Amino acid sequence: MSVPEYFLLEDGDRLPRIGFGTWQASDEVLEKAVDTALACGYRHFDSAQAYENEAALGRALQRWIGGDAAKRKELFVVTKLPPGGNHPELVEEYFETSLRDLGLDYLDLYLIHVPFAFEHIPGDLHPKNSDGTMKMDTSTDLVAVWKAVLKLKESGRVRHVGVSNMNEEQISRLCKVSKPECLQIEVHALCQQVPLIATANKFNIPVVAYSPLGSKALADALAAKTGREYPDLLQLPTVQRIAEAHGRTPAQILLRQLLQRGVAAIPKSTNPERIKQNISVWDFQLSDGEMAELAALDRGERGRICDFSFFMGIEKHPEFPFKK
Ligand SMILES: NC(=O)C1=CN([C@@H]2O[C@H](COP(=O)(O)OP(=O)(O)OC[C@H]3O[C@@H](n4cnc5c(N)ncnc54)[C@H](OP(=O)(O)O)[C@@H]3O)[C@@H](O)[C@H]2O)C=CC1
Numbered sequence: 001m002s003v004p005e006y007f008l009l010e011d012g013d014r015l016p017r018i019g020f021g022t023w024q025a026s027d028e029v030l031e032k033a034v035d036t037a038l039a040c041g042y043r044h045f046d047s048a049q050a051y052e053n054e055a056a057l058g059r060a061l062q063r064w065i066g067g068d069a070a071k072r073k074e075l076f077v078v079t080k081l082p083p084g085g086n087h088p089e090l091v092e093e094y095f096e097t098s099l100r101d102l103g104l105d106y107l108d109l110y111l112i113h114v115p116f117a118f119e120h121i122p123g124d125l126h127p128k129n130s131d132g133t134m135k136m137d138t139s140t141d142l143v144a145v146w147k148a149v150l151k152l153k154e155s156g157r158v159r160h161v162g163v164s165n166m167n168e169e170q171i172s173r174l175c176k177v178s179k180p181e182c183l184q185i186e187v188h189a190l191c192q193q194v195p196l197i198a199t200a201n202k203f204n205i206p207v208v209a210y211s212p213l214g215s216k217a218l219a220d221a222l223a224a225k226t227g228r229e230y231p232d233l234l235q236l237p238t239v240q241r242i243a244e245a246h247g248r249t250p251a252q253i254l255l256r257q258l259l260q261r262g263v264a265a266i267p268k269s270t271n272p273e274r275i276k277q278n279i280s281v282w283d284f285q286l287s288d289g290e291m292a293e294l295a296a297l298d299r300g301e302r303g304r305i306c307d308f309s310f311f312m313g314i315e316k317h318p319e320f321p322f323k324k
Pocket residue numbers: 020021022023024046047113164165184185209210211212213214215216217218234249251252266267268269270271274275277278306
């Protein structure tokens with residue numbers, strides 16, 4: 001089956017289905033990686049204020065744009081409102097900080113990063129109590145935050161707005177105000193999010209898969225916390241066998257499965273060869289049988305690696321999105 005390289009959004013904007021992830025890439029390394037990614041054809045870049053590297057991303061993008069408005073239009077730049085910004089009266093301030101750090105005069109997509117709120121403490125994106133638990137604001141009014149994000153779109157400084165890490169109930173609640181234009185969630189071979197993607201498809205909301213390769217960083221953090229080893233998706237026998245059959249790499253198989261499920265993916269790499277590899281996924285296709293074998297790897301909720309358990313106490317927040 002052929003897969004379009006973009007989601008078509010309103011106003012004819014195009015959301016490239018392979019994007020470039022930036023979490024846990026330090027400034028200098030990130031700038032070089034973004035230069036490579038741009039040269040390889042990436043035009044969708046995923047960031048977040050929480051990654052604390054928006055300025056580095058912005059510098060690399062500005063070099064490539066070179067003041068040319070047509071080149072800026074080629075890019076699809078995404079960033080996210082952090083948990084400390086989940087207060088309606090603070091959305092504008094947090095947004096302006098990201099836009100300034102990115103050095104852009106508009107953003108293509110702004111996402112509510114998570115549905116729960118931390119206290120707003122200037123200069124501290126992950127405020128903690130003395131016992132290590134997060135300083136949460138349990139009075140989060142998610143609809144009011146969403147309305148404040150929608151106002152940014154009305155102002156023209158954001159072209160599209162969406163959400164991340166939200167469950168079906170939260171998505172339905174926000175859809176009553178205005179449908180999110182994108183849902184960014186963890187999706188990969190062991191956490192295939194079949195029900196949530198079905199809901200997104202029902203609302204015609206494009207889904208973008210984060211940690212599409214199983215995120216070594218998150219898997220290691222989970223293993224350190226739970227003592228539960230998390231499998232390396234790239235080493236899964238089924239993935240390796242199908243990769244062998246196609247003369248492709250395991251990563252390309254994992255990404256192609258997502259594309260053929262109608263989901264976009266934002267793999268992160270700072271290695272030039274792997275950056276190139278991750279966007280070279282358009283010239284082969286997986287058979288129905290191979291797709292069925294990959295679908296059988298799903299562990300549903302048990303396959304989740306990003307459960308925010310490193311934010312101690314977060315599961316007590318009324319808007320914690322995942323099954324406890
Ligand atoms: N909305 C949210 O809450 C979240 C959003 N995200 C976004 O999603 C992006 C991707 O997810 P992320 O968690 O980073 O993890 P990924 O699933 O993208 O995996 C990244 C890891 O895989 C390695 N890798 C990349 N390409 C290959 C390849 N072709 N072969 C083998 N190994 C490879 C990278 O190492 P190397 O660099 O050495 O190649 C890195 O260690 C993030 O960067 C971020 O932008 C992530 C988590 C949560």
